[in-house]
Amino acid sequence: METPHREDKPYRVYTPASLGEAIRYYRHQAGLSQAQLADRAGLNRTYLSDLEQGLETEQVRRIFRVLKQLGVRMTLDKADW
Amino acid sequence: METPHREDKPYRVYTPASLGEAIRYYRHQAGLSQAQLADRAGLNRTYLSDLEQGLETEQVRRIFRVLKQLGVRMTLDKADW
DNA sequence: CTAGGATGTCGGGATATGGAGACACCACAT
DNA sequence: ATGTGGTGTCTCCATATCCCGACATCCTAG
Secondary structure, eight states: OOSSSSOOOEEEEHHHHHHHHHHHHHHTTOOOOOOHHHHHHHHHHHHHHHHHHHHHHHHHHHHHHHHHHHEEEEEEEOOOO | OOOOSOOOOOOOSSSHHHHHHHHHHHHHTTTHHHEEEEEEEOOOOOHHHHHHHOOOOHHHHHHHHHHHHHHHHEEEOOOOO
């Protein structure tokens, strides 16, 4: 059962939608339900559900706009610690 | 004038504070003032100032909590396009 | 079939949030 | 000295945001 061949695909994130995708991907990989993750992260399951579906709040959009203007890209990947 | 030796240090981001640092770093690298960037990104300079100083809004904190719980790390770097 | 878990979705309401404008300070130039 | 640009910080306040139920749906198990 040793990790077969590392399918740790890093996520390129540049919109609220792709942020949601990534979170869902990693949540599944962690074997957690929305309720469990929401609980551990101290937030409401409804919100997590929205977030995974690409919830477009002003705040998140704002940050992505800044990064875009700066030509900066965001990457998410599994911390190997 | 060909890029001498690539000082494109990628940013490991895991808190609102480090997010602010990164944004400021890249803004300076782009040779923009807060007012210019705020304008281009369509937001208030006051907000950008706060953001760079590590503004801890619930929203940003929430997202970092989720990532932390999932053991996911965020990286910012210059998109080389 | 029934039961349960997981997820999407809706509405209501308390609260956090960011825009706008103004002001102060600092550094640097003229 | 004065002027100018960049930045930090304050207040006010309209509004975006998120939590909290509650309900519906879809699976899978039993």
